[in-house]
Amino acid sequence: METGKHSYMAEASAYLRAVHMSLDGQPKILDDPLAATLLGPGLDKKIDDDGERLASAPLVKARSLIVMRSRFAEEELAAAIERGVTQYVVLGAGLDTSPYRSNHPARQVQTFEVDHPDTQRWKLERLEAAGVRLRDNLHHVPVDFETDSLAEQLAASGFDHNAPAFFSWLGVSYYLNRDSVLDVFKFVAGLPAPSQIVFDFVMGDAELNDTERKAMKTITEFVERYGEPWLCRFGPTELQQMLLDVGFSKTFYFSHALATQRYFDGREDGLHLDFTTQMMSAIV
Numbered sequence: 001m002e003t004g005k006h007s008y009m010a011e012a013s014a015y016l017r018a019v020h021m022s023l024d025g026q027p028k029i030l031d032d033p034l035a036a037t038l039l040g041p042g043l044d045k046k047i048d049d050d051g052e053r054l055a056s057a058p059l060v061k062a063r064s065l066i067v068m069r070s071r072f073a074e075e076e077l078a079a080a081i082e083r084g085v086t087q088y089v090v091l092g093a094g095l096d097t098s099p100y101r102s103n104h105p106a107r108q109v110q111t112f113e114v115d116h117p118d119t120q121r122w123k124l125e126r127l128e129a130a131g132v133r134l135r136d137n138l139h140h141v142p143v144d145f146e147t148d149s150l151a152e153q154l155a156a157s158g159f160d161h162n163a164p165a166f167f168s169w170l171g172v173s174y175y176l177n178r179d180s181v182l183d184v185f186k187f188v189a190g191l192p193a194p195s196q197i198v199f200d201f202v203m204g205d206a207e208l209n210d211t212e213r214k215a216m217k218t219i220t221e222f223v224e225r226y227g228e229p230w231l232c233r234f235g236p237t238e239l240q241q242m243l244l245d246v247g248f249s250k251t252f253y254f255s256h257a258l259a260t261q262r263y264f265d266g267r268e269d270g271l272h273l274d275f276t277t278q279m280m281s282a283i284v
């Protein structure tokens with residue numbers, strides 16, 4: 001990310017969630033009316049102007065991934081709260097609206113939105129401009145995962161290290177160095193059971209066929225051009241072993257086959273997943 005500027009990819013992700021609400025069929029995979037509210041005026045015209053691009057295969061697949069990852073994480077959060085988790089941490093929150101939606105389970109628990117200071121400042125401005133009220137049990141925690149201590153910054157904001165927490169970490173792990181990713185795993189694994197993390201990761205080249213490797217090259221060049229290169233990629237088996245090694249007791253690889261069966265089969269709007277990012281969950 002360019003110093004002093006918010007993440008372009010955070011804005012692009014929110015845009016695709018708003019596009020999903022506007023262009024895709026029912027039922028919505030992610031019902032996120034606040035995405036448009038945060039993006040502000042001029043959105044309808046932008047979506048109209050972008051019509052052809054938004055119907056192209058890469059953007060249909062990109063928004064399928066983006067709405068699926070949030071839907072899956074939010075379902076896992078609801079289940080975690082049922083199991084007794086009392087804290088929700090959104091790591092690299094971008095314009096994620098889950099803490100602000102009126103019917104969202106996050107409202108019941110202490111919620112911590114963690115993000116790079118430059119992106120968080122921009123989000124707070126967007127929330128204010130949109131007139132979104134901040135509830136008392138919501139805390140904004142500025143953290144650079146590459147240089148700051150997540151544990152210390154969370155503690156300074158009232159996070160209780162003796163209570164179980166649910167972490168969603170969407171669209172972030174691959175922008176970090178491997179050691180920073182490992183630090184986050186270790187931190188969550190050190191919290192009380194049944195703490196949980198749900199995150200997406202980018203598949204390593206070894207997992208891909210020739211066609212996928214070529215497509216991956218195009219995508220990685222695209223994100224690099226926007227100054228937000230993908231720094232680490234994994235295979236699911238390697239990742240599951242890493243999670244068990246740092247102390248999680250259970251992992252769940254929510255493969256594209258499972259995600260397709262759960263959310264996409266039978267849809268008539270053409271939404272579908274590709275191989276690029278995949279979902280993982282780990283429980284302490």
Ligand SMILES: C[S@@+](CC[C@H](N)C(=O)[O-])C[C@H]1O[C@@H](n2cnc3c(N)ncnc32)[C@H](O)[C@@H]1O
Nearest residue numbers: 007009010013092093094116119144145170171
């Ligand atoms: C692609 S966006 C995803 C945002 C949001 N989770 C979503 O699903 O829309 C990537 C997010 O990671 C954050 N990020 C990237 N590098 C970071 C770092 N070193 N420390 C903290 N946050 C970082 C960005 O600020 C941005 O909010």
